[in-house]
Amino acid sequence: MDIKTIKTPENLVYQRPRLLNDCTMHYCPGCSHGVAHRIIAEIIDEMGQADNTIAIAPVGCAVFAYKYIDVDWIEAAHGRAPAVATAAKRLNPERLVFTYQGDGDLAAIGTAETIHAANRGENIAIIFINNGIYGMTGGQMAPTTLEGMKTSTTPYGRRVDLNGYPLNITPLLAQLPGTCYVTRQSVETPAAVAKAKRAIRRAFDNSINHRGCSVVEIVSTCSSGWKMSPDKANKWMEQNMFEAYRPGDLKIADGDK
Amino acid sequence: MKTEIIIAGFGGQGVLSMGKILAYAGLMHGLDVTWMPSYGPEQRGGTANVTVILSDEGPISSPVLDTFDIAVLLNQQSLDKFESRVKPGGILIYDSYGVHTPPQRTDITVYRIEAMEATFDMPSSKTYNMIVLGALLGIEHIVPSESVDLALEKVIPSRHHDLLEVNRTAFRRGMELVG
Amino acid sequence: MSHSSADEAAKGAPQQEVVLMKGNEAIAHAAIRYGADGYFGYPITPQSEVLETLEALHPWDTTGMVVLQAESELASINMVYGGAATGKTVMTSSSSPGISLMCEGLSYIAACELPCLVVNVMRGGPGLGTIHPSQADYFQATKGGGHGDYHFIVLAPSTVQEMADFVGLSFDLAFKYRTPAMILADGIVGQMMEKVVLPPFRPRRTPEQIAELCPWAATGNPSRRKPNTITSLELDSAEMEKNNNRFQATYRRIEEAEQRSVSYLTDDAEYLIVAFGSVARICQKAIDDARGRGAKIGLLRPVTLWPFPEKAVAEVASRVKGILVVELNAGQMIEDVKLASRCTVPVHHFGRLGGIIPNPGEIDNELERLFPEAFPSKS
The missing domain is CATH 3.40.50.920 (Rossmann fold)
Known part of the structure; x- marks a missing residue:
């Protein structure tokens, strides 16, 4: 059979989302960011929000998120995305406004901005990529790095007596009255991707409909930082990360849905 | 004509408010005015002072002054601090209540008023500053009483306009003290 | 003690009125009257009356202006960044220690060529220092403050009238040159009361006006244009030098035209x-x-x-x-x-x-x- 007879529109089952730009991503092979970007691009298009979205990029591996998803973006200073999103949403209340942040951005340098935006009930969605390591700067310890986990700044493994405990911030955000929907997802299997997509769509819907602050944590891999093959990283994540950061809904208070 | 005034006393005596009513009265009278407070922790019970300048000579330059045409001094600390800074030929008004060392200068006109004593007969001790203002304007007609009336309406929020009359009464009582 | 003039301003009654107020209060009134879209700030003496006056005037019920007490000066300036990035007319105010915290954000805002207004009612430093008047932040304001080669327009009011007037002037210049503008005041002019003629009310810009005036803005509605990105990041040094040269060209134009x-x-x-x-x-x-x-x-x-x-x-x-x-x-x-x-x-x-x-x-x-x-x- 000739390739041309296979590549016909009626046989098409998978394609680049319309809002995902046709350019080479800088993410490493096996990185969860690529999948997360893809489903966000799909959701914005499916919701018909391409002309109604302000996205806030972080500092960290996803600093170039604005190059990949074809909507209006604001690139925030490190940790300040929730503050930037607060003003963007309050001044443009009809827009879908979301931040896309890693564990260092959200749970270390930007903890104050995260907690206060969530506690004020800002009508934004926070997409939180938790891979337990600083990928962009070369694999240093993150606030979410697991006990015993080796990073370039914990070369013998994280010790709580030296480095403190892993910060499990999402349940903390779920306690705040300003959050309406807090969930923990992952994107390592097709089923998990489908679930994560539903969660992000729900969070975006909450932003548009002013239901409060939504937080979608995506427990992720960093095969480069973890020094593992993508496949092994997925398995390691399921065995270790899921124990500390168990996937599932942490809070559902966004009304009848 | 430009009049440079210092009002000083304890925080809580209404020194800053009195200065504000005087400044607003100047504004209602068509004058240029500045009101410059000492601000900060002084407002929490220490000494407080405010410089008020009223002028019909155009924009006022320095809000901060070395010397004053009129000093209204409502406690001993303020007397000690500002007596020497009244211009020769100027006016010093002080409340004798709690003052153990009266002013000594002879090159200025000194008025002793019993405003605190008068307050004891008033329905509200909070009108002390209006008695003092009445005494000040009774001594020196810087602005007309009608302007003070208008200023009170501006300075007191409309939801508290039931307090206008008690303030006006206190103001008249102050004028009587020196009348 | 509150002002009856404050209530009147909120009702939007007289277009021009002569009032007695503090410099800090004048800033707040002038911002609403200019048609500012948002104020984001954190209390600090001697300028807290700016936020207090805005909250008392509750302009969100009249002009639609957003007023928000942020959790810190860091958050405040980044809210300003977020608002300015969407083409809105936004501002913050603080005093010296708070401005130090804002310098990171100011560097980003300058690098993204965004208009905004920052008011610094200076107090004595260094460190926590005093709450009394100072002009010790001149270097910080005029030489940059944050990292990188940047400037912004700095206006120094000497009267309460100028506190009011410079709000509009700052916004006009900020949008004209796509740069932050700062009102560098001190505790004297912030705390003193004087006669001030408040500027007339102007309507806030409509989304259409913003789209026309700020084609660069991330308004969230790219329907008639390509999506916009507001970013200060450029890893290609050759491109970053070009960006810097563009900033410097703007600064030379400002130096030529705006000395006052x-x-x-x-x-x-x-x-x-x-x-x-x-x-x-x-x-x-x-x-x-x-x-x-x-x-x-x-x-x-x-x-x-x-x-x-x-x-x-x-x-x-x-x-x-x-x-x-x-x-x-x-x-x-x-x-x-x-x-x-x-x-x-x-x-x-x-x-x-x-x-x-x-x-x-x-x-x-x-x-x-x-x-x-x-x-x-x-x-």
Whole structure:
């Protein structure tokens, strides 16, 4: 059979989302960011929000998120995305406004901005990529790095007596009255991707409909930082990360849905 | 004509408010005015002072002054601090209540008023500053009483306009003290 | 004590009214009347009345202006960044320690070429310092403050009227040049009350007006254009140099067109005081007193601190015998005065530090000490 007879529109089952730009991503092979970007691009298009979205990029591996998803973006200073999103949403209340942040951005340098935006009930969605390591700067310890986990700044493994405990911030955000929907997802299997997509769509819907602050944590891999093959990283994540950061809904208070 | 005034006393005596009513009265009278407070922790019970300048000579330059045409001094600390800074030929008004060392200068006109004593007969001790203002304007007609009336309406929020009359009464009582 | 004028302003009744208010309050009234879209700030003495007045006026019920007390100055300035990035007219205010925290955000805002207004009602430092008036943030304001090669427009008000007027001027200049603008005030002009004519109410910009005026903005609605990205990141050094060259070209245009200053009795002056903000008014009284004793002294008050009015300073410096720079700091603006005057005449400094305000008499004494030949009755 000739390739041309296979590549016909009626046989098409998978394609680049319309809002995902046709350019080479800088993410490493096996990185969860690529999948997360893809489903966000799909959701914005499916919701018909391409002309109604302000996205806030972080500092960290996803600093170039604005190059990949074809909507209006604001690139925030490190940790300040929730503050930037607060003003963007309050001044443009009809827009879908979301931040896309890693564990260092959200749970270390930007903890104050995260907690206060969530506690004020800002009508934004926070997409939180938790891979337990600083990928962009070369694999240093993150606030979410697991006990015993080796990073370039914990070369013998994280010790709580030296480095403190892993910060499990999402349940903390779920306690705040300003959050309406807090969930923990992952994107390592097709089923998990489908679930994560539903969660992000729900969070975006909450932003548009002013239901409060939504937080979608995506427990992720960093095969480069973890020094593992993508496949092994997925398995390691399921065995270790899921124990500390168990996937599932942490809070559902966004009304009848 | 430009009049440079210092009002000083304890925080809580209404020194800053009195200065504000005087400044607003100047504004209602068509004058240029500045009101410059000492601000900060002084407002929490220490000494407080405010410089008020009223002028019909155009924009006022320095809000901060070395010397004053009129000093209204409502406690001993303020007397000690500002007596020497009244211009020769100027006016010093002080409340004798709690003052153990009266002013000594002879090159200025000194008025002793019993405003605190008068307050004891008033329905509200909070009108002390209006008695003092009445005494000040009774001594020196810087602005007309009608302007003070208008200023009170501006300075007191409309939801508290039931307090206008008690303030006006206190103001008249102050004028009587020196009348 | 609140103002009845505040209630009136909220109702939007009179278009122009003469009121007595503090400089900080004037900032708040002027922002609403200009049609500002948002204010984001954190309380700090001596400027908390800006936020307090805005909250009391609740403009969200009238003009639709957003007012938010943020969790920190870091959050405040990044809210300003977020709002400005969407093309909105936004501002914050703080005092010296808070402005230090904002310098990170200011660097980003300058790098993204976004318009906004930042008000600094200076207090004495360094560190937590004092709550009393100071001008010790001149370097921070005019030389950058945050990291990288950038400037923003800095206006120094000396009256409550100018506190009100400079809000609109700052926003106009900020949008004209796509740069932050700062009102660099001090505790004196922030806390003192004066007669002020409030500007008339203007409507806030419509989304259509923003789309036309700010085609670069991330408004979230790219339907008639390509999506916009607001970012300061450019990893390609050659491209980043081009960005920097573009910033510098803007700064040269601003330096050429926007120098502002006010002269007082400089025509026949033999000696000159250069001072900004409220200190210039103290100096004006000192000059009046000195002139009463025959000393021909003039005053030049820079209104824009950046761009520094170097043309005006150079012109007067060329025909006087000496210059005294008076500041509430240990000698900051004097550097720009020396550069502008090319050191052709002696330039002296007099400063009080840490929140102390000099009286006019202190400045007169300094004039007599430095320039005894200027006082004929003395010699």
